[in-house]
Amino acid sequence: MGPKDAEVDRLVCLAYNELRRLAASFLNQERPGHTLQPTALVHEAYLRLRRERKAEWQSKTQFLAIAAQSMRRILVDHGRSRVRLKRGGPQQKISLEDVSMFSNEQFTGLVALDRSLARLSTIDPRQGQIVELRIFGGLSIEEAAEVLAISPKTVKRDWIVAKAWLYRDLRGQYGSEAAGMGTGQEPV
Amino acid sequence: MEVKQQEWEQVKSLFEAALEQEPEIRSRFLNAHCSDPKIRKEVLDLIANHEEMGSFLTQKAATVERARSTAFIPGQLIADRFTVTRFVASGGMGEVYEAMDLELQTPVAIKAIRPDLLNTDSQQRFKHEVQLAKQVTHPNVCRVYDLFRHSDGINPPIFFISMEYLRGETLAEMLRNVPRLSTEEALPLVLQIASALASAHDLGILHRDLKPENIMLVPGEQGVRAVVMDFGVALRAEGPLTDSPSTMRTGTPAYMSPEQLESGNLTPASDIYSLGLVIYRMVTGRHAFRDTTTTSEVLHRLSEVPTSPCELVSDLDRSWETVIVRCLEPEPSRRYPNARYVGQALDRQYPALPLGHRGGSYGRAMTDEPISDSAVSGGIIKRHKWAVVGTSAAVIVLAAAAGLFLLQILRRPAKVPVELTQERLTFNSSDHPVSSFALSADAEYLAYADLAGIHVKLLSTGEERLIPKPKRASANASWEIASWFPDRSRLLVHLGAPVLDEAGGPGSTWAVSVLGRSPRQLRESAWGWEVSPDGARIAFSPLRASNGDAREIWVMDNQGSNPRRVLAAEGNEWLNTVRWSPDGLRLAYLRSRRSSNPNTNSIETCDLNGANCAVVVPHEVGHCIVIFRGCRTGGSSTRAKSRLRTLLAIFGSVGSTPV
Numbered sequence: 138m139g140p141k142d143a144e145v146d147r148l149v150c151l152a153y154n155e156l157r158r159l160a161a162s163f164l165n166q167e168r169p170g171h172t173l174q175p176t177a178l179v180h181e182a183y184l185r186l187r188r189e190r191k192a193e194w195q196s197k198t199q200f201l202a203i204a205a206q207s208m209r210r211i212l213v214d215h216g217r218s219r220v221r222l223k224r225g226g227p228q229q230k231i232s233l234e235d236v237s238m239f240s241n242e243q244f245t246g247l248v249a250l251d252r253s254l255a256r257l258s259t260i261d262p263r264q265g266q267i268v269e270l271r272i273f274g275g276l277s278i279e280e281a282a283e284v285l286a287i288s289p290k291t292v293k294r295d296w297i298v299a300k301a302w303l304y305r306d307l308r309g310q311y312g313s314e315a316a317g318m319g320t321g322q323e324p325v
Numbered sequence: 326m327e328v329k330q331q332e333w334e335q336v337k338s339l340f341e342a343a344l345e346q347e348p349e350i351r352s353r354f355l356n357a358h359c360s361d362p363k364i365r366k367e368v369l370d371l372i373a374n375h376e377e378m379g380s381f382l383t384q385k386a387a388t389v390e391r392a393r394s395t396a397f398i399p400g401q402l403i404a405d406r407f408t409v410t411r412f413v414a415s416g417g418m419g420e421v422y423e424a425m426d427l428e429l430q431t432p433v434a435i436k437a438i439r440p441d442l443l444n445t446d447s448q449q450r451f452k453h454e455v456q457l458a459k460q461v462t463h464p465n466v467c468r469v470y471d472l473f474r475h476s477d478g479i480n481p482p483i484f485f486i487s488m489e490y491l492r493g494e495t496l497a498e499m500l501r502n503v504p505r506l507s508t509e510e511a512l513p514l515v516l517q518i519a520s521a522l523a524s525a526h527d528l529g530i531l532h533r534d535l536k537p538e539n540i541m542l543v544p545g546e547q548g549v550r551a552v553v554m555d556f557g558v559a560l561r562a563e564g565p566l567t568d569s570p571s572t573m574r575t576g577t578p579a580y581m582s583p584e585q586l587e588s589g590n591l592t593p594a595s596d597i598y599s600l601g602l603v604i605y606r607m608v609t610g611r612h613a614f615r616d617t618t619t620t621s622e623v624l625h626r627l628s629e630v631p632t633s634p635c636e637l638v639s640d641l642d643r644s645w646e647t648v649i650v651r652c653l654e655p656e657p658s659r660r661y662p663n664a665r666y667v668g669q670a671l672d673r674q675y676p677a678l679p680l681g682h683r684g685g686s687y688g689r690a691m692t693d694e695p696i697s698d699s700a701v702s703g704g705i706i707k708r709h710k711w712a713v714v715g716t717s718a719a720v721i722v723l724a725a726a727a728g729l730f731l732l733q734i735l736r737r738p739a740k741v742p743v744e745l746t747q748e749r750l751t752f753n754s755s756d757h758p759v760s761s762f763a764l765s766a767d768a769e770y771l772a773y774a775d776l777a778g779i780h781v782k783l784l785s786t787g788e789e790r791l792i793p794k795p796k797r798a799s800a801n802a803s804w805e806i807a808s809w810f811p812d813r814s815r816l817l818v819h820l821g822a823p824v825l826d827e828a829g830g831p832g833s834t835w836a837v838s839v840l841g842r843s844p845r846q847l848r849e850s851a852w853g854w855e856v857s858p859d860g861a862r863i864a865f866s867p868l869r870a871s872n873g874d875a876r877e878i879w880v881m882d883n884q885g886s887n888p889r890r891v892l893a894a895e896g897n898e899w900l901n902t903v904r905w906s907p908d909g910l911r912l913a914y915l916r917s918r919r920s921s922n923p924n925t926n927s928i929e930t931c932d933l934n935g936a937n938c939a940v941v942v943p944h945e946v947g948h949c950i951v952i953f954r955g956c957r958t959g960g961s962s963t964r965a966k967s968r969l970r971t972l973l974a975i976f977g978s979v980g981s982t983p984v
Contacts, residue, residue, distance in 0.1 A: 259330075260330050260333050261330070261333055261337075268382075272382060294337070294341055295337070297340075297341075297344075297375065298336075298337050298340050298341070298371065300375070300378060300381060300382050301340075301371040301372070301374045301375035301378060302371060302374075303381075303382065304374045304375075304377070304378040304381045304382075305370065305371065305374040308374070
């Protein structure tokens with residue numbers, strides 16, 4: 138591992154810790170209208186790290202990629218801990234009403250999504266990354282395209298297939314109610 | 326049935342192609358384009374899932390809100406004084422209601438503060454802000470009456486503010502209905518908003534969240550009254566980001582300045598930036614930065630300037646373009662120093678800055694901005710004081726807003742009634758003299774140097790602070806003030822070796838924060854003369870030896886980089902006392918000649934390329950000092966009042982003939 142890799146590791150670590158701290162303080166707050174927006178967290182983390190000048194990002198896109206990855210770990214870990222709390226162990230099958238995304242009560246769908254996403258990544262790593270950036274980093278099609286240095290058209294194409302694949306995979310795990318993920322508000 | 330990685334590429338392209346076909350012919354289409362039944366089945370299967378998944382993964386985040394409980398309900402009596410009439414709106418800070426003040430029998434607006442925004446600390450701060458906001462009684466600022474606390478004995482108390490009740494629509498609502506405003510339509514609104522900002526800034530209150538949603542348009546007999554709401558009581562967008570998630574920016578930062586996005590270190594310039602965005606939105610119909618809710622757009626804002634408004638509206642008046650661009654300068658010090666200048670730049674009828682405007686902590690006495698003739702009226706001048714400097718006793722007499730005093734002389738050279746008053750400002754003993762001083766452009770602060778360091782004194786109260794010399798400077802090194810930065814946050818200072826110490830070297834130029842940050846060396850072996858009126862550049866002279874003769878004039882940026890030479894002296898001459906013109910396009914300086922005894926000086930000016938030089942006052946014996954924007958800096962020099970007229974004329978007619 139060269140000094141460059143070490144630097145990237147350090148950046149990942151910084152971003153992860155910052156995001157985790159922000160997310161934790163957010164998730165522990167119980168208040169009406171509580172929503173967690175990865176985009177807001179990612180902005181916040183970026184601005185803080187920039188201000189504190191702890192890190193020199195090679196580029197904004199480098200940060201976004203790292204942040205999306207970190208958000209995935211954070212949110213999924215949080216989801217796991219909630220599953221454990223509720224069911225007394227991580228191996229319990231998740232009930233169907235849990236499979237709706239990200240709201241504080243229904244966090245556990247993320248764990249299943251994470252698992253499906255891991256499988257998708259073995260078939261198509263790029264699609265896996267696109268889903269990670271879009272869902273966990275809150276990035277738009279254009280932003281994801283910039284991060285991955287591919288055209289927005291390609292991202293859009295991959296995104297549609299990836300969603301269909303994930304939907305099928307989740308349904309395979311939990312039945313057709315997996316469609317409960319996402320409540321049909323504003324499309325991303 | 327799993328598809329292998331190498332087959333996946335084929336699946337993807339077939340999926341896309343098949344999806345474009347009508348559903349009933351998809352099967353046939355696939356048969357024609359793919360011979361592998363396994364792949365065909367996979368594609369069809371994915372398409373079936375695609376059609377079934379509906380809104381699956383359509384949310385990038387959790388946007389499922391729990392049902393919100395409202396703070397008050399219509400009909401409810403709160404704080405034993407108000408009856409809630411109706412719910413009006415819900416915003417980032419909490420909910421707004423219309424209510425009836427039973428004591429005064431008048432409708433009021435009530436803003437209930439979200440309880441999670443008020444912890445013990447923020448409660449104190451918020452109370453303080455409401456106290457401040459109450460002082461703003463400007464027709465274009467929504468009056469804040471008071472802060473109340475409603476408790477029903479069961480639930481935690483709810484804090485709410487009572488405010489002026491305004492009937493109308495917000496600028497945001499209006500802009501949704503019209504594509505854009507003409508400059509004629511926008512002008513009265515902009516003038517009112519600018520005037521509202523300026524009046525609050527005078528009291529040291531920042532808005533911090535100016536946006537079309539916070540500007541209420543109230544129809545009235547004399548046209549539309551624009552009223553800025555939520556002055557200084559915006560809870561969420563303030564200050565440095567805290568650890569509390571409640572202040573996290575969950576809303577759109579669309580109208581925040583770069584410094585607000587980044588460091589949270591806010592000044593009036595931040596509000597002026599927001600004002601620029603609002604004007605931009607009004608006259609172009611578009612937001613200056615596309616969709617600022619996405620991460621990358623927000624990050625762009627930290628350094629970028631938006632598309633020129635003229636590109637969007639080709640017939641936009643140039644003065645509007647200029648104003649918008651200047652408001653949106655990423656660097657705060659390059660924006661207008663006072664919201665009044667925005668009004669002035671757009672409208673010549675706009676009343677100019679009150680002269681010697683004591684409360685206007687953020688104004689400059691005189692800048693390159695146009696100041697209408699009507700501003701210069703004889704009556705106002707009486708409040709101003711004039712200044713001379715005593716050498717060792719350091720009795721300084723002040724010229725508040727001397728710049729305008731000078732302007733007045735220029736414009737009405739005949740007779741000017743001037744009332745001179747004296748005020749002793751420093752009390753140093755003769756063995757501990759004041760070595761240099763500078764008055765801030767608004768004449769609010771005096772900075773003066775002596776052996777202890779630099780003292781910054783707020784003239785209205787006499788309050789004083791000491792900025793010590795940097796640790797590495799020797800005890801008797803001199804610490805000479807050259808000028809204030811126009812935003813008043815820093816001083817341009819020369820750290821020199823003691824005059825008689827030959828070994829000390831020529832000294833260095835520093836930017837010294839008056840806000841407690843560490844001083845920063847800008848350039849070694851240089852004498853900084855003055856910061857340009859827009860704060861972006863510094864005129865200096867490189868110094869070769871400790872005798873300090875300056876033979877060249879240079880300009881660098883305010884960080885000490887990009888130095889370039891403007892002018893060099895010839896033969897036995899040297900250059901002295903370099904000053905910027907109010908428009909920042911020219912420099913004036915003394916050219917001193919050693920040939921005869923005593924030395925002679927001439928006053929000259931040149932542009933920033935050292936060209937188009939003009940001799941304003943030819944060589945003559947005696948001390949003279951170049952004063953451009955009033956008598957604001959000085960050392961132990963004498964100054965001739967008769968010079969003032971001449972000097973002002975230098976820039977009144979851009980370096981041509983003196984009057």
